[in-house]
Amino acid sequence: MTGDEQAERPDEPALTPAEAEELVGAVPLSGSLREGREVRIGWPEPHEFDKITTLRNDPHTRKWFLDTRPLHLGANRRWLAAGMRRPYESVLAVRWKRNGLFLGSIGWMDWEPHKRSLAIGRLMVDREVVRGILPELPRDYEGVARDASLTLGHFVVETMGVWYISFCYLQANARVRPSVELGELQLEVLEELVEQAPDGRALVRLRTQVPRSWRRGAPL
Numbered sequence: 017m018t019g020d021e022q023a024e025r026p027d028e029p030a031l032t033p034a035e036a037e038e039l040v041g042a043v044p045l046s047g048s049l050r051e052g053r054e055v056r057i058g059w060p061e062p063h064e065f066d067k068i069t070t071l072r073n074d075p076h077t078r079k080w081f082l083d084t085r086p087l088h089l090g091a092n093r094r095w096l097a098a099g100m101r102r103p104y105e106s107v108l109a110v111r112w113k114r115n116g117l118f119l120g121s122i123g124w125m126d127w128e129p130h131k132r133s134l135a136i137g138r139l140m141v142d143r144e145v146v147r148g149i150l151p152e153l154p155r156d157y158e159g160v161a162r163d164a165s166l167t168l169g170h171f172v173v174e175t176m177g178v179w180y181i182s183f184c185y186l187q188a189n190a191r192v193r194p195s196v197e198l199g200e201l202q203l204e205v206l207e208e209l210v211e212q213a214p215d216g217r218a219l220v221r222l223r224t225q226v227p228r229s230w231r232r233g234a235p236l
Contacts (some may be wrong), residue, residue, distance in 0.1 A: 036129035052167030133180035169198035187218035
């Protein structure tokens, strides 16, 4: 069964406009959204706008994006403040929940509430900042990237009612794979494709579905 066939099964119909609007209304457009083990994710505050752009422009970070060109600080500041189509897309701040320290970002794109689908990405971690707090993190801690990804995964599934999640990442960035598996959510892979990006790099496109036991509004 293909991913499209799975997404359109008759026992999983698209939501009505009223049902979709109810999900949209459940997503706050400012403030914190959810806490994980060591992180808190939420809409970025103005003092974090330039931190997000600076981290995105770091050569070590932007080499993992499809578009490796640096972003304009002022233009991205304006986009983060008022250009995002909240809540249909997001760039969220990832903070250490003990003191609000900025650790990176994560977000979603292409949310279609009536189809219960979106894509997760925009994951960045400030390695230097995290290195400074390592002595205070639990010995069995799996890392900020996995913590933030799982935290967002729970939010989109439990609050936004998402059943289908897509990911796109460069195949050479092997460290990102554990972060897209979303731990105990146990996403089921519908489709995994490897294709060539315009610059020749191998690109992985992954389409997954949330198991029925985790789905908001699904009969068991």
